[in-house]
Amino acid sequence: MEVTGHMPAQDAPRARSASIWDVARVAGVSQQTVSRVINGKARVSEATRARVLQVIAELGYRPNRLAQALAGGPVRSVTVLTSDTALYGAAATLRGMEEAARTAGFSVGISVLERTSGQADIALRLNRPGEAVMVIAFDDAGVRALRALPADVPVAAAVERRPDDGPDDPWQVWLDDRAAAAHATRYLLGLGHRTVHYVAIPSSTSALPQRTQGWQDALRAAGRPVPEPLPGGWSPRSGYLAVRSLLADRSVTAVLCGNDDLALGVMRAAREAGRDIPGDLSVVGFDDSPPSAYLNPSLTTVRLDFEGLGRACFGLLHRRLDPQNAPAVPAWSEPELIVRESSGPAPA
Amino acid sequence: MEVTGHMPAQDAPRARSASIWDVARVAGVSQQTVSRVINGKARVSEATRARVLQVIAELGYRPNRLAQALAGGPVRSVTVLTSDTALYGAAATLRGMEEAARTAGFSVGISVLERTSGQADIALRLNRPGEAVMVIAFDDAGVRALRALPADVPVAAAVERRPDDGPDDPWQVWLDDRAAAAHATRYLLGLGHRTVHYVAIPSSTSALPQRTQGWQDALRAAGRPVPEPLPGGWSPRSGYLAVRSLLADRSVTAVLCGNDDLALGVMRAAREAGRDIPGDLSVVGFDDSPPSAYLNPSLTTVRLDFEGLGRACFGLLHRRLDPQNAPAVPAWSEPELIVRESSGPAPA
DNA sequence: GTAGGTGATGTTATCGGTCACATTCGTTCT
DNA sequence: AGAACGAATGTGACCGATAACATCACCTAC
Missing domain, CATH: 1.10.260.40 (lambda repressor-like DNA-binding domains)
Incomplete structure (x- = not known):
C-alpha cells in the first residue's frame, strides 16, 4: 500500500x-x-x-460529526433558539424538540435569546452558515429571531400564532390557542358567570394574541360584555398586580389567565381580597404546568401539548432537510380543558 | 497570484x-x-x-466553527449532559451554564439523559472525541453519565455531593445542601417543634443524600429523635403519597421536604388530612422554585443559587480548557432560608 | 562586511470526512 | 466473440480552518 x-x-x-x-x-x-x-x-x-x-x-x-458536516455531509445538528427557558411552555417545547432530535440522531444546540438580542446577534449563534435551526417563538424575542434569520438557513418554528401578513409559512407549528381560550371561556359562561375577565400574556406580535382573541370570540358569540383585557406578563407577580385592584369589584366572578403562573398570582390576589375560590371567584389558567394539579385550590386549566408540539416541530425540520427519508411529522394533541377545584358555579 | x-x-x-x-x-x-x-x-x-x-x-x-474545531483550534463548544430538565434545579443550572458559555463565546449543546442511558450511549452524544462537556449530576442518571465519560474528555460537573470515595475531583461544583438542610431543621426546632420529619428526594449515589444528612445532623445535635426519612421522588405526587398516612398522626408537626415539588404534594396531603398549615403543621421546602412565593400558603423554603452554580461550573470548565486566559471562576451564593407562610410555631 | 536574529508573511500538511469521477471486472446482449 | 453495461471500489479534489515550517527583508553585532 x-x-x-x-x-x-x-x-x-x-x-x-x-x-x-x-x-x-x-x-x-x-x-x-x-x-x-x-x-x-x-x-x-x-x-x-x-x-x-x-x-x-x-x-x-x-x-466525527464536525468533519462530516464540514465535508458537506447531511445536516445532523440543530440549534434551538428560545427565550426564557424558565417558562413552562418554552421548557416543555424544548424537551420535546430535544427528545425527537436526539432520537433521530441529531445533536442539538441551544441558544437563549436575551430580550435585547439584535439581528446581528442571531447569526453569531450559528456554528456555520446553513446550519439547521428551530425557533421557539412564543414571545416577541422569538419572533424577532425568527425574522432575523437569513433566508438560506433551514428552519422550523413553534409559534404562538400564524402570521396573518404574508404567505403561510409551511414550516411552522402551533397550538390552537384561540379555540382553546374560547372553549375555556364558554365553560365559564356555562357555569353561570355573566362575563369572564382575562389577564393576558404579552403578545408575540403587534396583533392581538390568539388566547385573547379566543376569549373575545366566545364572549361576543354569547353576547356578553367584553371587558378590557388586563395586560399581564409571564410571572405570578404580574398576574397578582394585574388583578389586584379589580377584585374588590364583586361582580367580577370569573378570571381566565393567559398562563398558569398568572393564575397563581391572581389566586393570591383573590385570597388577599378575601375572595373565596371557587365560591366567590373562578380562576382558569392556561398550559397545565406541573404544579397546577397540586395548588390550593388545584387549578382548572387548559392543557397544552408543548412536548408534542416540539416533537412535531423537529419532525417538520427533518422533512425539510431530508424530504425523502424523514418520517411523517408526528401529530400532537389538541388543547384540553382540565377542570379542577379553582372553578365553579357563579355565586348566586 | x-x-x-x-x-x-x-x-x-x-x-x-x-x-x-x-x-x-x-x-x-x-x-x-x-x-x-x-x-x-x-x-x-x-x-x-x-x-x-x-x-x-x-x-x-x-x-466556521466546525472547521476551526476540526483543524484543532481552541475548543469553543460544550455539551451539557443533564437529566430531566423538567426539574427546577436542573433547568436553572442549565440556564446559568448556557448564559455563561454563550457570553464567553461558546456554543452549547444539550443532551438529555434517559433513565436507561447506558455507558455506551454517553459517547454517542459527543460530536467528536475530546469535546468539552458539562454534566448536571444531581441524580443517579447524571452521576452515571459523569462516570461513563471517557477519561480524556474535558469535563466539569455540578454535583449533588462530592464523592466521598476516591480523590477529590477539582472540576466539580456543588451547593452546601447539608448545611442548608441542617439550618432549615434548626429553624423548625427553634419554632418549638419536637422533631422534624423529612421527605427525601432520590439519592444520586448509594450514600445518604446531603440534604438527608444535614437534617439528621441537626436533629442529632439537638438530641431529638430522628425519624426514618420518608422516601419520595421528584414530583408533587410522590410527596403526597409519602406523607399521606403519616399525617393522621398529630404529633407530626413539622415536615422538611427535599424539594418544593414534594412540599406541594405534602401540603395537599395535609389539606386532605384536615391539617392546617402553618397552625397544625409546618412545611418547609427546598430550592425556592418560582411558584413557591405564590402558593397558598406561600412556602418557606431554602433558596439555592442554581444559576450561579451553573455559571461557576462553566467557569471551571473554561479554566480547564484554557488556564491562561479564562477569567476567575465566579462565586455563587450560599443557600438561604426564605421564611414564608407555610411554617410557624409548633401547636401548643 | 558578513553571520545571526527578528518580525512579517507565505507554503504545505493536516484535521476527518464527502463528493464527483475514474477504474476494474464479471455479465449480458447482439 | 466483442461491445456495452452495471456493480463494486479506488482516486483526487475539496470543505474551512489551524499548525508547523519555510522564506524574506531588514537590522544588529562581531
Whole structure:
C-alpha cells in the first residue's frame, strides 16, 4: 500500500481516536468504501460491508460529526433558539424538540435569546452558515429571531400564532390557542358567570394574541360584555398586580389567565381580597404546568401539548432537510380543558 | 497570484458565504495571515491587520466553527449532559451554564439523559472525541453519565455531593445542601417543634443524600429523635403519597421536604388530612422554585443559587480548557432560608 | 562586511470526512 | 466473440480552518 500525503503517519504516536482511515487500513479497503458503509447510501458488497462493520466495532470507531458536516455531509445538528427557558411552555417545547432530535440522531444546540438580542446577534449563534435551526417563538424575542434569520438557513418554528401578513409559512407549528381560550371561556359562561375577565400574556406580535382573541370570540358569540383585557406578563407577580385592584369589584366572578403562573398570582390576589375560590371567584389558567394539579385550590386549566408540539416541530425540520427519508411529522394533541377545584358555579 | 489546487474555483457560482480564502484574496494576503488576525495570536503588522479587518467587515465574514474545531483550534463548544430538565434545579443550572458559555463565546449543546442511558450511549452524544462537556449530576442518571465519560474528555460537573470515595475531583461544583438542610431543621426546632420529619428526594449515589444528612445532623445535635426519612421522588405526587398516612398522626408537626415539588404534594396531603398549615403543621421546602412565593400558603423554603452554580461550573470548565486566559471562576451564593407562610410555631 | 536574529508573511500538511469521477471486472446482449 | 453495461471500489479534489515550517527583508553585532 502506498503512503500518500493524505495518509496518517504510521510512526507518529497516535493519541487520537480511530478515524475513517484507520478503519479502511485495517479492513483493507479505501476510506471511501468505509464512508459508504457508514452512510449506507451507495452499494457495497455484503462481504465488504460485514468486514468493515466488524472493524468499526473492533476499533470503536465513530464518525466525527464536525468533519462530516464540514465535508458537506447531511445536516445532523440543530440549534434551538428560545427565550426564557424558565417558562413552562418554552421548557416543555424544548424537551420535546430535544427528545425527537436526539432520537433521530441529531445533536442539538441551544441558544437563549436575551430580550435585547439584535439581528446581528442571531447569526453569531450559528456554528456555520446553513446550519439547521428551530425557533421557539412564543414571545416577541422569538419572533424577532425568527425574522432575523437569513433566508438560506433551514428552519422550523413553534409559534404562538400564524402570521396573518404574508404567505403561510409551511414550516411552522402551533397550538390552537384561540379555540382553546374560547372553549375555556364558554365553560365559564356555562357555569353561570355573566362575563369572564382575562389577564393576558404579552403578545408575540403587534396583533392581538390568539388566547385573547379566543376569549373575545366566545364572549361576543354569547353576547356578553367584553371587558378590557388586563395586560399581564409571564410571572405570578404580574398576574397578582394585574388583578389586584379589580377584585374588590364583586361582580367580577370569573378570571381566565393567559398562563398558569398568572393564575397563581391572581389566586393570591383573590385570597388577599378575601375572595373565596371557587365560591366567590373562578380562576382558569392556561398550559397545565406541573404544579397546577397540586395548588390550593388545584387549578382548572387548559392543557397544552408543548412536548408534542416540539416533537412535531423537529419532525417538520427533518422533512425539510431530508424530504425523502424523514418520517411523517408526528401529530400532537389538541388543547384540553382540565377542570379542577379553582372553578365553579357563579355565586348566586 | 497562482491558482493552487486548494484555491476555490474562480468561475464556479458561489452560493456559499465568505470563507477565509475570500477574505485573503480581497485583502491581498495569504489565508494564514487572515487566520492570524482572527485569532490575534501571532504578530501581524498594524497596517495589514487593519486592512484584513476591514475586508472581514465588508464581506460579513465569520469563521466556521466546525472547521476551526476540526483543524484543532481552541475548543469553543460544550455539551451539557443533564437529566430531566423538567426539574427546577436542573433547568436553572442549565440556564446559568448556557448564559455563561454563550457570553464567553461558546456554543452549547444539550443532551438529555434517559433513565436507561447506558455507558455506551454517553459517547454517542459527543460530536467528536475530546469535546468539552458539562454534566448536571444531581441524580443517579447524571452521576452515571459523569462516570461513563471517557477519561480524556474535558469535563466539569455540578454535583449533588462530592464523592466521598476516591480523590477529590477539582472540576466539580456543588451547593452546601447539608448545611442548608441542617439550618432549615434548626429553624423548625427553634419554632418549638419536637422533631422534624423529612421527605427525601432520590439519592444520586448509594450514600445518604446531603440534604438527608444535614437534617439528621441537626436533629442529632439537638438530641431529638430522628425519624426514618420518608422516601419520595421528584414530583408533587410522590410527596403526597409519602406523607399521606403519616399525617393522621398529630404529633407530626413539622415536615422538611427535599424539594418544593414534594412540599406541594405534602401540603395537599395535609389539606386532605384536615391539617392546617402553618397552625397544625409546618412545611418547609427546598430550592425556592418560582411558584413557591405564590402558593397558598406561600412556602418557606431554602433558596439555592442554581444559576450561579451553573455559571461557576462553566467557569471551571473554561479554566480547564484554557488556564491562561479564562477569567476567575465566579462565586455563587450560599443557600438561604426564605421564611414564608407555610411554617410557624409548633401547636401548643 | 558578513553571520545571526527578528518580525512579517507565505507554503504545505493536516484535521476527518464527502463528493464527483475514474477504474476494474464479471455479465449480458447482439 | 466483442461491445456495452452495471456493480463494486479506488482516486483526487475539496470543505474551512489551524499548525508547523519555510522564506524574506531588514537590522544588529562581531
